[in-house]
Amino acid sequence: MKVGKPMRKLACLLFVFLANGAVGAVFLTAARADPQTERGKYLVMLGGCNDCHTPGVFLGKPDFSRTLGGSEVGFELPGLGVFHGPNLTSDKETGLGSWTPEEVVAAITKGQRPDGRELAPIMPWRSFVVLTQADALAIAAYLKSLPPIKNKVPGPFGPNETPTSFVMKVVPPGAK
Numbered sequence: 745m746k747v748g749k750p751m752r753k754l755a756c757l758l759f760v761f762l763a764n765g766a767v768g769a770v771f772l773t774a775a776r777a778d779p780q781t782e783r784g785k786y787l788v789m790l791g792g793c794n795d796c797h798t799p800g801v802f803l804g805k806p807d808f809s810r811t812l813g814g815s816e817v818g819f820e821l822p823g824l825g826v827f828h829g830p831n832l833t834s835d836k837e838t839g840l841g842s843w844t845p846e847e848v849v850a851a852i853t854k855g856q857r858p859d860g861r862e863l864a865p866i867m868p869w870r871s872f873v874v875l876t877q878a879d880a881l882a883i884a885a886y887l888k889s890l891p892p893i894k895n896k897v898p899g900p901f902g903p904n905e906t907p908t909s910f911v912m913k914v915v916p917p918g919a920k
Contacts, residue, residue, distance in 0.1 A: 778885075778889075780881070780882045780885045781882070781885045781886050781889050782886075783879070783882040783886075784879075784881075784882035784883045784884065784885050784886025784887070784889075785886045787875075787879055787882060787883050787886075788812070788883055788886055788887070791872070791883075793812060793832065794806065794811065794812065795829075796815055796819075796829030796866070796867075797812045797813070797814060797815060797829040797830065797831070797832050798810065798811050798812055798813065798815070799813055799814065799815060799816055799895070800816075801815065802815065802817040802910075802912065803816075803817065803910075810893050810895065811833075811890070812831070812832040812833055812887070812890060813831050813832075813833055813839075813893035813895045814828065814829060814830050814831035814832070814838070814839075814893075814895045814896075814897040815828050815829035815897060816828070816897070816898075816909055816910065817829075817909065817910050817911070817912060818898065818899055818901070818907055818909055818910070818911045818912070819864075819866045819911070819912055819913075819914055820907070820911045820912065820913040820914060821864070821865060821866060821914050822903075822913075822914070822915065822916070823903055824864075824865065824903060825899070825900055825901045825902045825903045825905065826899055826900065826901040826905075826907040826911050827864035827866055827899060827900050827901075828897035828898055828899050828900070828909070829897070830897050831893060831895045831896070831897060832887050832890070833887075833890040833891065833892050833893040833895075834887070834888055834889070834890050834891065834892045835892035835893055835894050835895070836892070837894065837896075838893075838894050838895055838896040838897075839890075839892060839893065839895075840887055840888070841888075841892060843858055844858075845881060845884040845885065845888060846884075848883070848884035848887055848888070849877070849880040849881060849883075849884050851863060851869070852869060852872050852875065852880055852883060852884075853869065853872055853873050853875055853880050854869065854873070855867065855869035855870070864900065866914065
């Protein structure tokens, strides 16, 4: 039996549709395996964490092979210094690998590091205080699930120190 051109096109489309469905099912199965981590990933993406914590984003060339591995670009806040978005991966030396989920939650919702220091003012933790405990823990679970990336970001630099990297200056209205 000879199959016409329209039937071959339909068969190809059906194959592509089924193949995509199979691939999608694999991803859905993985997502269903840990809904808390998937919820955390969703919240991190929605919250814009990649903007300040993924290398290359501020230079227009995000390096998603090092997602949330820390930024090479610093923010200068007049009178306070220069701050870089730190490494949020599970690396124990340069990231959050040695932090507990509760310490990550405290940083996100209270602006407090495990050593007691307050996070840089550029970190929008004051906006994240509205997160539910479940959502904050989901974010912590996602960050803890990231593969470790060894990347110590520069700084922080005090107001009278010279930064060693590219800097974006945050200037209040009316300042020169």
